[in-house]
Amino acid sequence: MNFWMAILRWFLIVAAVGFVLSGLDDLYVDAYYYIRRLYRRLFIVKRYPRLSEEDLRRVPEKRVAVMIPAWHEHAVIAQMLDHTLRCLDYGNYEIFVGTYPNDEPTMLAVSSLQERDLRVHRIVCPHDGPTNKADCLNWVFEGIRLQEKRTGERFEIFVIHDSEDIVHPLTLKLMNYLIPRIEMVQLPVVPLEMPWHHLTAGTYLDEFAEFHTKDLLVRERVARMIPSAGVGTGFSRGAFEELSRNKRNQLFNVETLTEDYDFGFRLKELHKKSILLHYSVERTQLVRAGWFGKREKLKKVRELVATREYFPARFRDAVRQKSRWIYGIVFQGWAQLGWAGNIRMRYMLWRDRKALLSNFINVVGYLLVLLYIGTYLASLLRSGEGHGMVPVLVTSGTWLWYLIIAATILMLHRLVQRAIAVGRVSNWKQALLSIPRLVWGNVLNFCAVWRATYQFYRSRLTGQQVPWTKTAHAFPTENQLLEFNRKLGDLLLENRLLTLAHLKEGMEVQKQTGERLGEALVRLGRIREEELTPVLAGQLRMVRWNFNGDPISHGRQQMIPESAAREHLILAVAVEGQTAIIAAADPASSLTKQWLDRNLRHPYRLVIADKTQLRKAIDLEY
Numbered sequence: 001m002n003f004w005m006a007i008l009r010w011f012l013i014v015a016a017v018g019f020v021l022s023g024l025d026d027l028y029v030d031a032y033y034y035i036r037r038l039y040r041r042l043f044i045v046k047r048y049p050r051l052s053e054e055d056l057r058r059v060p061e062k063r064v065a066v067m068i069p070a071w072h073e074h075a076v077i078a079q080m081l082d083h084t085l086r087c088l089d090y091g092n093y094e095i096f097v098g099t100y101p102n103d104e105p106t107m108l109a110v111s112s113l114q115e116r117d118l119r120v121h122r123i124v125c126p127h128d129g130p131t132n133k134a135d136c137l138n139w140v141f142e143g144i145r146l147q148e149k150r151t152g153e154r155f156e157i158f159v160i161h162d163s164e165d166i167v168h169p170l171t172l173k174l175m176n177y178l179i180p181r182i183e184m185v186q187l188p189v190v191p192l193e194m195p196w197h198h199l200t201a202g203t204y205l206d207e208f209a210e211f212h213t214k215d216l217l218v219r220e221r222v223a224r225m226i227p228s229a230g231v232g233t234g235f236s237r238g239a240f241e242e243l244s245r246n247k248r249n250q251l252f253n254v255e256t257l258t259e260d261y262d263f264g265f266r267l268k269e270l271h272k273k274s275i276l277l278h279y280s281v282e283r284t285q286l287v288r289a290g291w292f293g294k295r296e297k298l299k300k301v302r303e304l305v306a307t308r309e310y311f312p313a314r315f316r317d318a319v320r321q322k323s324r325w326i327y328g329i330v331f332q333g334w335a336q337l338g339w340a341g342n343i344r345m346r347y348m349l350w351r352d353r354k355a356l357l358s359n360f361i362n363v364v365g366y367l368l369v370l371l372y373i374g375t376y377l378a379s380l381l382r383s384g385e386g387h388g389m390v391p392v393l394v395t396s397g398t399w400l401w402y403l404i405i406a407a408t409i410l411m412l413h414r415l416v417q418r419a420i421a422v423g424r425v426s427n428w429k430q431a432l433l434s435i436p437r438l439v440w441g442n443v444l445n446f447c448a449v450w451r452a453t454y455q456f457y458r459s460r461l462t463g464q465q466v467p468w469t470k471t472a473h474a475f476p477t478e479n480q481l482l483e484f485n486r487k488l489g490d491l492l493l494e495n496r497l498l499t500l501a502h503l504k505e506g507m508e509v510q511k512q513t514g515e516r517l518g519e520a521l522v523r524l525g526r527i528r529e530e531e532l533t534p535v536l537a538g539q540l541r542m543v544r545w546n547f548n549g550d551p552i553s554h555g556r557q558q559m560i561p562e563s564a565a566r567e568h569l570i571l572a573v574a575v576e577g578q579t580a581i582i583a584a585a586d587p588a589s590s591l592t593k594q595w596l597d598r599n600l601r602h603p604y605r606l607v608i609a610d611k612t613q614l615r616k617a618i619d620l621e622y
Helices: 002-044 053-058 077-087 104-116 133-151 171-178 199-223 237-246 259-269 315-337 343-353 355-385 399-425 428-462 488-494 500-513 517-524 529-540 562-568 590-599 611-621
Strands: 064-069 093-099 120-124 157-160 184-186 189-191 233-236 274-276 280-289 295-304 307-309 570-576 579-584 604-608
Touching: 002 199, 002 355, 002 399, 053 171, 064 077, 064 133, 064 171, 077 093, 077 104, 093 104, 093 133, 104 120, 104 590, 120 133, 133 157, 133 259, 157 171, 157 237, 171 184, 171 233, 189 199, 199 274, 199 315, 199 343, 199 399, 199 428, 233 237, 237 259, 259 274, 259 315, 280 488, 315 343, 315 355, 315 428, 343 355, 355 428, 399 428, 488 500, 488 517, 488 529, 500 517, 517 529, 529 604, 562 570, 562 590, 562 611, 570 590, 570 611, 579 611
Parallel strands: 064 093, 064 157, 093 120, 184 274, 189 307, 579 604
Antiparallel strands: 157 233, 184 233, 280 295, 570 579
16 A cells, blocks of 8 residues: 555656646746736837728738648538638738649539639649648649749738638738738637537637737747747748748648648748737627626727637547647657757747646646545545544645645636636636636647657657648538628617617517518618618628619620529629629628529629619619
């Protein structure tokens, strides 16, 4: 018994020391962050005016190439492209999607969008997949170069996204404002909120919230660089070309599973500046107030410009994805980067690689805490029965006792900091859920560390490379996407076109009839159609079409039969190059887009028009 208690006591010492050292490390980052934040509030914010949306719009738009690698992404890529094309508040951009010749469903999904919008280009890798994300991106870059030779127009900014990303409308405006003064701009990545019972997916929100609102900001100040997150990252053309020349046209490192992490360090070697950009826009929203949320009021809220996406909800999928990150960052990063740089850079490398130990120590600590509680309770019960004391792992008042108390305090501090970070990017409910999810996240990370370690040693023994494991992706539905676009009611209130009482009246009628809010408000006479359409155009990031009475040529009439024009309220109004301009009363309707995709033989672009004007135009033309 004494022998096993000695072994357990030794494990407890190791776990307690590990907890305290890791906790002090995190405490330093917290202190640095809050001191820096206080300094900025006292001396920086008051001295310099805040960057406004008007400032972003005054900068002439540079040509932007959006790069998206895709392997077996047919389930999400069409929705992602469609939503991105509709929501981006930017005009001078094109999207290049990398596909593989043996992935026909994904190629067909991209082609359907390519036919509809000439800004979409499909790049086919010269070999079958899957390879890895770095290889696919390298071929996408080569495809962009070929496109530039054909058109004679150069792209000045390159932005990387994944096929499941929800891109914020102001993403490219911010990249356009900062690049090329800053060679790499990283926007925060914020996972989508999930119901409470989706513990695995929820841990991503917790970890990303803290990492992208605090840790990366501290890394930027301490190490003077940040690694790319692989999505929501913008690069200057100069950075791409210089790195491509230095690496013999291999822009992204194909020898690592985490090419985004590696890319930041390669830019640092070239003395290129990289930042994490935190930028929020002020929005007016209708929110529920009071203890039970029965009262509604208008409130000014800050909306973080970030990339949103779903992350794996299944435990096994999450372990596979996180083990790939750990393998690439810890094992491959250690082998390829070593401990390069000054002491500040090495400290940040240590923080990346300590996950190999801290995740193991966390789970061991949990088991020992349960064991300690069990032995302590058993000791109390046995002493009450008069059978003598059961040996306990640690006696109160000893140095180990105080070490465990210190570790407990640091753990509670970590829980509070995690909840604050989640509340900063989400809401108080998710902040509270992050507390129990911390334990589940540590268990998940523990399994990922074991899997990555096993893969590393198996690779060393067999000489076989660890294969790139694809993560199954999901994309929000149309109804879910409405939550991430500006709500019509908020926009009408913000533009002073509606009173709060009238909006509530329209929402009540909408619930009863099932019609759209704008239609209900027009029918009630609370807003005119000519006032509603410009707001809808702004919400959907579309051009509003005004009919001037000019007749439409017979060739354009033949594009859409009269029956379809009246059923879907659509009309071909112009042709720009090879693209047909289609005016629609409800351009967000999935039925309208399905009909156009199936029956229109031309690439097309949707514009929005007043229903009354559109009906008159259809009567006139047909």
